[in-house]
Amino acid sequence: MKETVGTTGLVFNEPLLWEKSKKGRMGYALPKADVPHAPLDAALVSEGPDFPELSEVDVVRHYTRLSQWNYGVDSGMYPLGSCTMKYNPKTNERQAALSGFAGAHPLLPEALCQGILELLFHLERYLAEITGMDAVSLQPAAGAQGELAGMLVIHAYHRNQGRQRLKILVPDTAHGTNPASAALCGYRSVPVPSGARGILTPDMVAPLMDEDTAGIMITNPNTLGLFEKNVKAIAALVHDRGGLVYCDGANMNALLGMVDMAATGVDVLHLNLHKTFSTPHGGGGPGSGPICVKKHLAPFLPVPRILKKGKTYRLSEAFPESIGKLHAFFGNTGVMIKAYSYILSMGPNGLKRASQLAVLNANYVRKRLKDCFHLPHDGLCMHECVFSDKHQLPHHVTTLDMAKRLMDYGFHPPTIYFPLVVSGALMIEPTETESKETLDRFIEALRAIAREARETPQTLKNAPGRCKVRRLDEVGAARRPCLTG
């Protein structure tokens, strides 16, 4: 390949904030003191925190330089599997920053917050329509909190039925958060092996599903990027034995306008607005993880719920069977505004098109790389495809080496070593917002890396060479933790 996207340029060294500090500087305009000073009792007062002292210019340069050491979707392709790193539209940021929204106090009297309640009410309806489910709560602040909310709903349902259950089925292709969320509800996870073709089969589930099992947590499409096509039969089986079906909807980006989640037999599912609905990931949040339920679970949703009476929107706590509150207020409203803005920008056809192109992109990558990398499960995939390092291991090159080398070519690495069912997994989710030209460059980069693995494996061992730092000592960091400066 002639010229790669990745190159080197001038980036700056930048010390830690307190290494730049100089006593007497301040980067803030103190409001004028226009009332008399009212000192507190000396016994209550301290010196105040030892914060660094910087001018406004110091702060601006500091964070500008730090930002230049980062890679985002705005910089280039970020094919992290199961994370849906699609483009984050800038108009969404404008909408969430409108003073009516950003400046709104959460305890405003209802008459003063009709606009935001109207928005949230409709967002709930849109998400219900998109999933086919009946009722929605926007309150969970992230996917994992959505999972917890879903598990709490299942727990409350069984308690209401008069008998609590002890276990929950979790397929081996599930996100790591699934068993952790189930554990918070006191459920013991029972692993369900996926079949030889990477998907669940009713005969794998049947012997495990008993009267002590609360239900099953299914990720669909699963973490191999495959649609669980037996989901309906499995759901019927679980329902027959009094269980419920939870769906991790983190991978919903494959299915918008294509699949009716309610028809697949799901009772409760969570969505990640920061994946499917284009809100930015922010280096690890804030996200938003609404849950969508069928009618029979609606009474258990978190409160407050938003109701509409005539032309007025109001918040109601009058749901005695509710699991309660998960957030001090209503969840990450600022994130919800961005998702609402995305849904209105895309419209029904745009959303469907987005899923179609996400699936097209993943299949295109799969098809064009499968002669270089081992593909444990061939055949049409959904929004992501999972390769392994099996062909490279004879050259002592691992998935980690290839991931690090990809940075030198100007791409963020895919998700690696996940799902656990594939040894040395490389999980690639291109998303619909990458063009054919970008995908071609990415594919060329990975093909070049496969060549290097055979011919000059040391290049990969030394990678990355073009980033701000070289490989970091993660073992040392964990052995002697230094967590503050």
Next chain:
Amino acid sequence: MRYLPHTEEDIAQMLRVVGVDTLEDLFAPIPPDCRRPSLSLPEAKSEWELNAHMDGLAAKTTPAGACKNFLGAGSYEHFIPAVVPYLLGRGEFVTSYTPYQPEISQGTLQGIYEYQTLTARLLGMEVANASMYDGASAFAEALLMACRITRKNRVALSRAIHPHYRRVVQTYFAPSGYALETFSFLKDGTSDPEGFPKETDLAAVAVQSPNFFGCIEDLWRFSEKAHAAGALFVTVFTEPLAWGLLKNPGSQGADIACGEGQSLGIPQSFGGPGLGMFATKMAHVRHMPGRLVGKTTDLDGKRGFVLTLATREQHIRREKATSNICTNNSLCALCAAMYMASLGKSGFKALARINVDKSMYLKRRLAQKGLTPAFQGSTFNEFTVKAGPEFAKKRKHLLKKGIIAGLPLAPYYPELADHYLFCATETKTRKDLDTLVSEVTS
């Protein structure tokens, strides 16, 4: 659609490579009875139509600037310097993921390491995590952590803790088998140090300071009594600016200090996203939920930062993890660090003092007009007043004039009928305060 770069020609070429004829064919693995014929959603809006629509909705919500809002209670109006949203808007920060690949994520990693450090200094604790969702869920996780550390299953919470926070704890505890009890507050508005049981089966005693009524608690008294009972002492806060002036939780014996960081440069946004701040002692670090950034070196010995101690976390430990948290509120943590760095040591303290001055001025002036302080305890930027039964009507009337005269406490505390919680931060001028006083007493 402008976010979708594919031309018809691209699609045709790519379909050929994949070996199918149409986009629909890509979905062949999905059984027909799971399919969806169409979505019934509003037609797509252009960018300009969307702006008009959103402007309309925003106009039907009253932001702090458009009214005189004296509400606090867990969400605070503070000035946000222009540099904070400007720097925070940089795409490299906003559009990146959790920094799993450290070589290409040093900006986020150093930024969060600095956040952890400033948070630890603010709270007087040894270690802080990279953030939680909000103050309430951070508090719930703190109590679960205390139960894990002590292997006991009862916690005692002061009733002067934000009622919403206590409800979130209830939600998290409901299926766990852990027991939750509350203890009362005294006449002066502070928690009763004799109120919680002194048996040794308590995992944690928890107190909020400044508490929900605005009163500053003597944390040291609680930590002594909690420790004597073999429990951990958990402190929670909704207004982190208070630690600019007050003795911090660490210096008063807190084992875990957690709370809401929205005041640190984060817009109120109808209650979220905010920032769950969470700090503890190094001895407990392996029981702590959430991400952690640590300092290390690269192959050339250069300083760098990585996510560390991941063996506590769900993606490694699965059901044995310390928490299920994965995505946190990283960008909000970065925002808080920018804010703390901008104010600096002297600015942060001075601003805290201004908050006290403004609220004390209002408290005094209201008292002169008959809205007397309900509690004698010292306060930071919020305080509770006792009004007459006629005040409810007056307050309703003032809403029409764009003045939100405090939060009625009766829905949260039936015994506190006619009590109102007022907040005055640096955003209120003397004129604003005087106007409020003359309006409520006119």
